[in-house]
Amino acid sequence: MLVPKKNYMFEMIKTELTDAIGDDYVTTRDSDKFGHSIDYYWIPEMWHDRGKETPKPDFVVHPGSAEDVSKILKIANQYKIPVVTWGGGSGSQGGALPVYGGIVLDTKRMNKVLKIDRESLTVTAETGIIARHLEWAVNKAGFSTMHLPASIACATIGGFLAHRGTGVLSTKWGKIEDMVMSLEVVTPTGEIINTLPIPRHASGPDLTMMFLGSEGTLGVITKVTLKIHPQPEARKFRAYLFDDFHTAMSAGADLMRSRLQPCAIRLYDETETLTHVKRVFGMDIGKGAYIVFGFDGKEEIVDLQMKYAREIMEKKYKGRDLGSKGGDLWWENKYKFFYPGYMFRLPQAFGTLDTVADFAHIESVYWAMKKVVNENFPQARFIGHFSHWYEWGCMLYARFIFEGKDVPADPEEAAALYNRVWDLAIRAAIANGGVINEHHGVGLKLGRYMKDLYKNSFPILEGLKKTLDPNNIMNPGKLGFKGV
Amino acid sequence: MNIDKFTDTIKACRFCFMCRHLSGVGNVTFRECDTPRVRAAMIDGITRNPSEISNADFIRTVYSSDLSAACRFHCVNHFDENGLNLAARRDIVEAGLVPGDVSKLAARLKERAQAPKISGGKEEVLYLVDFLDDEVPSEAEAFHKIMKKAKAKFRVAEGCLAAKALRILGFDSEAKPAFEAFAHAVKASGAKLLVASDPAVYDALKNDFPDLGVKLSAKVAHSSEFISSLKLKYAKKAGKVYYLESDFLKNYNDSYKYPKVLLKQIGAECVPFGTNSEESYTCGEGAVVLNELRPKIVEDMAKYVEARADNPETDKIVVASPYTRARLSQNTKLKVSTLVELAASCL
Ligand SMILES: Cc1cc2nc3c(=O)[nH]c(=O)nc-3n(C[C@H](O)[C@H](O)[C@H](O)COP(=O)(O)OP(=O)(O)OC[C@H]3O[C@@H](n4cnc5c(N)ncnc54)[C@H](O)[C@@H]3O)c2cc1C
Ligand code: SF4
Numbered sequence: 125m126l127v128p129k130k131n132y133m134f135e136m137i138k139t140e141l142t143d144a145i146g147d148d149y150v151t152t153r154d155s156d157k158f159g160h161s162i163d164y165y166w167i168p169e170m171w172h173d174r175g176k177e178t179p180k181p182d183f184v185v186h187p188g189s190a191e192d193v194s195k196i197l198k199i200a201n202q203y204k205i206p207v208v209t210w211g212g213g214s215g216s217q218g219g220a221l222p223v224y225g226g227i228v229l230d231t232k233r234m235n236k237v238l239k240i241d242r243e244s245l246t247v248t249a250e251t252g253i254i255a256r257h258l259e260w261a262v263n264k265a266g267f268s269t270m271h272l273p274a275s276i277a278c279a280t281i282g283g284f285l286a287h288r289g290t291g292v293l294s295t296k297w298g299k300i301e302d303m304v305m306s307l308e309v310v311t312p313t314g315e316i317i318n319t320l321p322i323p324r325h326a327s328g329p330d331l332t333m334m335f336l337g338s339e340g341t342l343g344v345i346t347k348v349t350l351k352i353h354p355q356p357e358a359r360k361f362r363a364y365l366f367d368d369f370h371t372a373m374s375a376g377a378d379l380m381r382s383r384l385q386p387c388a389i390r391l392y393d394e395t396e397t398l399t400h401v402k403r404v405f406g407m408d409i410g411k412g413a414y415i416v417f418g419f420d421g422k423e424e425i426v427d428l429q430m431k432y433a434r435e436i437m438e439k440k441y442k443g444r445d446l447g448s449k450g451g452d453l454w455w456e457n458k459y460k461f462f463y464p465g466y467m468f469r470l471p472q473a474f475g476t477l478d479t480v481a482d483f484a485h486i487e488s489v490y491w492a493m494k495k496v497v498n499e500n501f502p503q504a505r506f507i508g509h510f511s512h513w514y515e516w517g518c519m520l521y522a523r524f525i526f527e528g529k530d531v532p533a534d535p536e537e538a539a540a541l542y543n544r545v546w547d548l549a550i551r552a553a554i555a556n557g558g559v560i561n562e563h564h565g566v567g568l569k570l571g572r573y574m575k576d577l578y579k580n581s582f583p584i585l586e587g588l589k590k591t592l593d594p595n596n597i598m599n600p601g602k603l604g605f606k607g608v
Numbered sequence: 609m610n611i612d613k614f615t616d617t618i619k620a621c622r623f624c625f626m627c628r629h630l631s632g633v634g635n636v637t638f639r640e641c642d643t644p645r646v647r648a649a650m651i652d653g654i655t656r657n658p659s660e661i662s663n664a665d666f667i668r669t670v671y672s673s674d675l676s677a678a679c680r681f682h683c684v685n686h687f688d689e690n691g692l693n694l695a696a697r698r699d700i701v702e703a704g705l706v707p708g709d710v711s712k713l714a715a716r717l718k719e720r721a722q723a724p725k726i727s728g729g730k731e732e733v734l735y736l737v738d739f740l741d742d743e744v745p746s747e748a749e750a751f752h753k754i755m756k757k758a759k760a761k762f763r764v765a766e767g768c769l770a771a772k773a774l775r776i777l778g779f780d781s782e783a784k785p786a787f788e789a790f791a792h793a794v795k796a797s798g799a800k801l802l803v804a805s806d807p808a809v810y811d812a813l814k815n816d817f818p819d820l821g822v823k824l825s826a827k828v829a830h831s832s833e834f835i836s837s838l839k840l841k842y843a844k845k846a847g848k849v850y851y852l853e854s855d856f857l858k859n860y861n862d863s864y865k866y867p868k869v870l871l872k873q874i875g876a877e878c879v880p881f882g883t884n885s886e887e888s889y890t891c892g893e894g895a896v897v898l899n900e901l902r903p904k905i906v907e908d909m910a911k912y913v914e915a916r917a918d919n920p921e922t923d924k925i926v927v928a929s930p931y932t933r934a935r936l937s938q939n940t941k942l943k944v945s946t947l948v949e950l951a952a953s954c955l
Contacts, residue, residue: 151639154665158650159640162623169623172649175656186638213640214625232638252638256629260883278625463684464620 134182137203141185141227144195149186149233156184160210160228165218165569166475167539173470174535179221181208181228188233190308190316190346197344198314200227200597206608207597209340211280212254215287216476217567219339223601224608231282234346237261246305248349251282267352270297274462282345287565288337292458295513296387296420297353299563301336308347309335312593316346334588339565340599342592359387359420360430361451364443365412369393370487372413373510375441377483379417380513382436384429389417389513390454393490396507404461405453409446416454471528473542477549478562482517485557486510492552493522500548503530512562519562524549551576566603574604609658610695610702611651618655620687621648627679632888633672636908641669644679644689651696661696662705670696671710672902674909675776675895676888677859690894697778706778713900714777717770721786724767724793732800733762733834734826738769738809739930740897747805747930750952751831757955758838762803767793772812773896780820787812787822795825805831805948807856807929808896814861830857832928832947833866836873842954845875847924849950850917852881854928855894867928867947874954876926882916889913890927891935899935910939917942926950 141150161178162168168178182205187193200207206226213220222228231252239248240262247262247269255269255276262269272291273279283289285307290299297303307319319332335342366372369391376391392401397414401407417433419426437443460466468474481489490508497506501524508522524545532538550560550573560566560573575582582604589596589605601607611618621644628634634642641647647669654660661667670693677690700706706714726734735755737748748764755762771786794802802824804810813828829837851871857864871878882889891909892898899906913936917923925944927933936944945953 153641153668154663155641155646155650155669156639156665158653159643159646162649164623164625172622172653184639210640212625212628230638230640235638254629257883264883275625277630278628459626460684463626464624464687465685467624469619469623 133203137199137205138183140199141183141196144199145185145187145192149188151184152182157181160184160213160220160222160230163213163218163220164216165221165567166473166542167218168221169470170473170538171535174533174538176535179223180225181222182225184228184230186230186233190310193229193310193344193346194314194316196227196229197310197312197597201313201595204595205597206600208599209282209286209344211252211283211286212275212278214275214279215283215565215567217565217569219287219565219567219599219602221568223568229344231280231344238347240265240267240352245352246349247352248347249281251285251345251348252280255279255281255284262352263355266355268355269303269350270353271300271303271350274459281348281350285336285345285348286339288563290512290563293387293420295389296385299512301333303350304332304336305349305351307332307335307345309343309345311343312595312598321349337565339567339603341589341603341605343598356420358423358426359418360426360448361416361418361455362430362434362448363414363416363446363450363454364437365397365409365414365446366441366443367412369413371441372415372443373487375437375443376415376417376510376513376518378436378440379433380515380518382432383515384432385419386417386429386433386513387420389415389510389518391415391510393508395505396509399507400461404466405457407446407450407453409450412444414446415443416451418451418455468525471531473526473531473538475524475542475545476564477522477524477546477553478519478564479522479553479558479560480512480517480519480562481556481558486517486520488556489553489558490520490522492556493520493549496548496552497524497545501526501545503527504545520558522549546570568602571602571604609655610698611655611692614688614692614695617687617689617692618648618652620685621645621689621692622652623649627682630678630682630887632674632676632678632892632909633905635887636905636912637672642672647673647693648689651692654696661699661703664707667700667705667707670700671707672905673895674888674892674898676855676890676892677894678855678886678888681859682886694776694778698780699778701778709901710777713897714774714779714782717774717777717897718779718782721767721770721774721782724765724790726765726793726797726799727763729763730798731761731763732798733760734765734794734797734799734802735762736766736768736802736804736806736809737764738766738804738806740769740773746949747933747946750946750949751805753952753955754835754838754840754948758840760838763797763799765794765802768804768809768812769806769896772808772816775812775816776896783816784820784822787817787820791817791822791824799826801834802826802828803831803834804828805930805946807854807893808931811856811860830864830866830928832870835948835951836866836870840873840955842874842951844954846871846950846954847875847877848879849876849924849926850881851876851878852889852913852925852927852932853885854932855888855890857928859888859894870947870951871926874951876950881925882913889916890929890932893929893931896931899931906935907939910935914940914942
């Protein structure tokens with residue numbers, strides 16, 4: 125922060141914040157500051173593990189409304205203090221870390237479900253609500269948001285909007301950006317604005333899309349209206365095993381090209397099939413590449429789609445049918461991997477190299493990333509699966525894992541090794557037609573590749589940032605934008 | 609240190625986000641530190657740098673946990689963040705770092721825990737009228753009414769709950785002799801069955817006694833088990849009710865089945881409360897005396913429950929725990945009764 129704690133100004137700022145939103149909602153307690161100094165990014169976790177200081181905010185504030193947020197941002201502009209919006213802290217890119225100190229603006233107090241519209245099938249909610257709580261509320265009314273990410277229990281809806289997040293049913297129901305009707309945003313200078321009430325129009329460029337994926341750099345998203353859907357009558361899964369990853373990928377791509385509408389497809393490469401499928405889903409299926417897919421909706425239509433999908437898998441690509449059980453086990457255990465006991469953990473070093481490309485490029489992206497990781501870091505493992513599928517391509521959820529013994533004890537050296545993996549793998553993805561990320565966002569971790577990715581269009585984004593945030597208070601140093 | 613026995617839990621929980629939606633206190637304070645992840649990470653820091661245990665903010669956070677064990681129940685591998693938190697409390701006590709508010713409360717509890725009371729007679733059933741709340745005398749009256757109808761004889765006893773509360777606050781060395789004195793008194797009384805209405809007392813008898821190596825000469829039942837075993841005929845049906853699970857009966861005792869058995873016997877038609885069956889709606893039952901330490905948080909937890917009721921002013925809410933009954937009645941408009949009260953009203 126720009127004002128040191130021993131300076132009298134520190135107390136003055138605290139008083140102003142307290143005056144604006146109330147004593148209970150401004151804290152400088154050590155436990156609060158500590159709680160906001162580690163998100164789901166491996167680097168702060170590793171720092172903490174090695175006893176190194178993690179980046180703390182000076183103040184943590186819990187606004188209860190857009191008006192509260194506006195007051196906080198005006199104070200921050202007055203004193204030119206960085207403001208980092210924090211939802212659930214479950215982001216894996218260091219986006220919510222207060223690397224320059226300042227104010228952490230925790231959104232979780234803004235957690236109300238404001239309206240369920242049964243005519244238009246939409247829900248309006250404040251964005252600090254934990255996604256699971258929103259889904260439960262919508263379920264109680266008989267609907268679903270169909271946004272079911274693995275972090276549903278811990279991430280806020282605002283976090284997903286800020287990151288363009290996605291859930292397990294994205295292949296049919298879309299990523300969060302496909303689910304949004306409109307937003308309320310508090311801009312960096314404290315104006316409370318609303319984007320247009322509906323997502324499809326020819327009334328100029330789309331402001332809603334501009335704020336989605338902005339990762340707290342262009343303002344605080346305080347309210348959202350999302351589409352909701354009736355719970356489907358049936359949801360059925362089926363799995364197949366193919367000899368190799370290429371055949372499985374061709375079968376998956378054909379399923380998408382057939383324009384059937386699977387709600388999910390997931391394809392595991394040979395390495396992950398051997399490890400993950402057995403260990404997490406409890407299926408001992410032997411060698412090959414495992415693919416699972418499902419359909420949901422009216423049962424008759426689900427069954428018909430399943431029939432055609434099975435023809436693709438069995439007749440054209442000769443996949444070994446693992447039956448509906450092989451698919452159901454995946455669905456039942458879909459979040460299990462993320463629980464300790466299954467998930468990687470320190471002292472291992474690991475990261476999700478997620479990217480997306482069209483079908484013409486996705487295999488090259490996979491092989492290029494695998495090659496650079498294998499060649500440059502022979503001590504690391506590289507595994508991958510393909511999680512979110514589109515009519516034109518799919519997302520690669522690749523992971524690298526170093527065992528603890530292969531990670532330097534010195535935190536700086538460990539971070540350098542870690543960053544080097546990203547440098548090589550992300551650049552390999554870009555060079556082969558991928559992008560730097562599909563749904564985890566950019567944050568601190570991937571900011572340095574934004575210029576590589578956007579090339580001469582990055583100044584447009586920089587210009588936008590400068591116009592909206594003249595004092596550069598909102599999450600400086602993230603998304604490839606300049607720091608303090 | 610006691611926390612050293614929880615290394616696996618520390619390593620598992622310190623960076624894990626998977627049960628944060630169930631943090632009863634975190635859901636009303638919105639503080640990251642009131643979640644299993646951050647509490648475990650803080651304690652992890654203490655294992656590396658023991659002097660951090662004296663940080664007053666950390667201590668405050670440790671004593672703000674609601675200890676519902678909803679996280680452990682939810683967790684795929686059942687890591688025991690609850691146990692870790694209790695171990696941290698013991699370490700704070702052993703290091704002489706107990707904060708003033710906890711110290712004062714503990715002094716009152718110690719006084720209360722000193723001498724167990726058992727009424728005279730030869731009856732084999734001892735009913736534990738062990739409540740820290742004066743707000744729920746109707747619980748014992750309801751039990752008496754049911755026993756009268758069943759023509760069942762019993763004696764009353766007291767002397768476990770204050771010790772349980774002491775244990776929850778980290779004062780094991782004070783809790784253990786109190787439990788021993790109680791066990792001794794039970795043996796001397798010749799009682800064969802201990803019936804507890806308060807799930808915290810039931811849990812103390814079932815889990816804390818053996819954990820501290822204190823042997824009981826009598827069997828233990830929660831009042832719902834005992835009353836349902838009487839197989840009484842009820843004149844009225846309880847009708848549509850919302851049953852809020854008890855932390856101790858569900859999360860600490862493997863979804864103890866008797867509350868539901870009793871509800872069925874009295875003709876209750878149970879409607880799911882709120883939006884899910886995973887969150888704890890007990891207002892901190894697992895922490896036994898959270899209302900005394902953190903009244904504002906407990907008030908907010910009660911309001912959180914109220915906000916999830918379908919019709920807050922008319923819904924019939926039933927709880928197992930007199931603690932929860934008292935908190936909801938004090939802080940909300942909800943119409944709440946305990947299982948025993950509801951059963952008595954159906955006679
Ligand atoms: C176990 C686990 C599984 C995961 N699985 C998935 C998955 O299936 N799909 C997926 O998409 N992601 C997944 N993630 C990643 C993570 O949950 C997402 O990135 C999520 O969007 C982060 O939300 P959050 O509320 O935790 O945001 P935070 O981590 O608090 O913040 C992330 C970024 O968003 C900004 N931000 C937060 N709220 C707002 C707001 N209201 N307005 C403006 N900016 C804001 C922050 O400043 C920061 O830059 C997973 C994470 C974990 C821990
Ligand atoms: S109890 Fe389980 S789910 Fe909760 S934080 Fe610990 S490891 Fe994660």
